[in-house]
Amino acid sequence: MTNIKKVSELAGVSTATVSRTLKSPERVSEQTRAKVMQAVKQAGYRPNWMATSVKTGKSNAIVVLVPNLVNPFFMRIIEGIEQAAQEKGYCVLLGDTQGLQAREHEYASMVLTNRADGLIQLDHSFPFSDNDADLAATIPMVSVCERIEGDRKYPFIELDNHAAGRALAHHLIGFGHKHFGIIAGQRRSQIHHDRLTGIMSVLQGEGIDFKEDMLVGSSYSIETGIEGARELLSRNPRPSAIFCFNDDIAIGAMFEIKSQGLKIPDDISVTGFDNVKVSAYMDPPLTTIDQPAYEMGRNAVEVLVQQINRLPLARSRVIMPFHLLERGSTGPLKI
Known part of the structure; x- marks a missing residue:
C-alpha cells in the first residue's frame, strides 16, 4: 500500500507537510498544495479518513x-x-x-x-x-x-441580482420595448425580489408603469414557462418582450410562443437567466444572464x-x- 512517505518523496516535501496539506490545505501555499496533490494522484495514495475522523472528531x-x-x-x-x-x-x-x-x-x-x-x-x-x-x-x-x-x-x-435585472431591462428598452411580461420563480426568495426590483427600477425611470398582471409564475420549471407565456399572450395589449427568471422558464415560454404561431424575436423577445448550456443552442439562441x-x-x-x-x-x-x-x-x- 502506498504510504505518506512515498507521497512526500514525490512532492519533495516533508511527511508533516503532506499531512498538513491533506488535513488543513488552507495552511499551506497554493504551490505546495498543487505539488502534494499531484504526488497523491501519482502515487495512488488514499488517506485513512476514518482514522483521522476518530482523532480529530x-x-x-x-x-x-x-x-x-x-x-x-x-x-x-x-x-x-x-x-x-x-x-x-x-x-x-x-x-x-x-x-x-x-x-x-x-x-x-x-x-x-x-x-x-x-x-x-x-x-x-x-x-x-x-x-x-x-x-x-x-x-x-x-x-x-x-x-x-x-x-x-x-x-x-x-x-448582484438587482443589477442583473436592471441590465436585462435596459437591454430590452434599448430595443424600443414598452409592454412587458415577467415569468417568475419562487416568489418568497431574495433573488426573486432583487431581480424584480431591478427591472422595476428601470421601468420607473423610463416612465413605464409596472402592473401586477405583468407578473405570472411561481416556480423554476419549463412547465411554468409554458403556462406563464400562455397567460401573458392572452393579455391585451400582448407583451412585446418577456423576462424569464431562469433559462428553464424561458425554454418553456419559447415553446409556447412558437406553438401559437408567433416568431422570436420578431413578434416577442425573450430573456432568460443562468446561461445553462442548452441556452446557446436554442432556436433562436437565448439572451440570458451568465452566472459563474x-x-x-x-x-x-x-x-x-x-x-x-x-x-x-x-x-x-x-x-x-x-x-x-x-x-x-x-x-x-x-x-
Whole structure:
C-alpha cells in the first residue's frame, strides 16, 4: 500500500507537510498544495479518513442541499463544490430535497450528529427543524445563490441580482420595448425580489408603469414557462418582450410562443437567466444572464471550510460577477 512517505518523496516535501496539506490545505501555499496533490494522484495514495475522523472528531464530509438535482444550473454549482471539496480532503453528500421541508430536516441533521462537518444550502429556506434551531446556531453553513430567510445570519455567495435585472431591462428598452411580461420563480426568495426590483427600477425611470398582471409564475420549471407565456399572450395589449427568471422558464415560454404561431424575436423577445448550456443552442439562441456557477460552488467550499476550522471570515457576503449574453432571442420592437 502506498504510504505518506512515498507521497512526500514525490512532492519533495516533508511527511508533516503532506499531512498538513491533506488535513488543513488552507495552511499551506497554493504551490505546495498543487505539488502534494499531484504526488497523491501519482502515487495512488488514499488517506485513512476514518482514522483521522476518530482523532480529530471530524467526518471530513459536507452536506449539500439541492432543491432540484436535475436543474443544470445547480449541477454546475455542484461541479465546483465537488472539485474544491476533493482538493481539501472532503467528500460531498448530496441531498436532493425537492423543496420538501422534511427532507431538508433529515439531511441537515447529519451535521448535528457528526456525520458531516458543515452544510451548503442551495435554496432559501432554513434547513433545520424548530427543535434543532438552537443547536444549529453554531453549525458551519453557507448558502449559494439564495440567502437563507429569516433573522439568522449565515455567509452567502450570490450574484448582484438587482443589477442583473436592471441590465436585462435596459437591454430590452434599448430595443424600443414598452409592454412587458415577467415569468417568475419562487416568489418568497431574495433573488426573486432583487431581480424584480431591478427591472422595476428601470421601468420607473423610463416612465413605464409596472402592473401586477405583468407578473405570472411561481416556480423554476419549463412547465411554468409554458403556462406563464400562455397567460401573458392572452393579455391585451400582448407583451412585446418577456423576462424569464431562469433559462428553464424561458425554454418553456419559447415553446409556447412558437406553438401559437408567433416568431422570436420578431413578434416577442425573450430573456432568460443562468446561461445553462442548452441556452446557446436554442432556436433562436437565448439572451440570458451568465452566472459563474462553478466558481460560486468553489467559493462556497472555501467559506465553509474556514467556518469548520473556526477561522475568521474576511466577509460574510461574496458577490460574484455576471455577464449579459446578447443572443438571437431578443431584438428591436416591430412597429
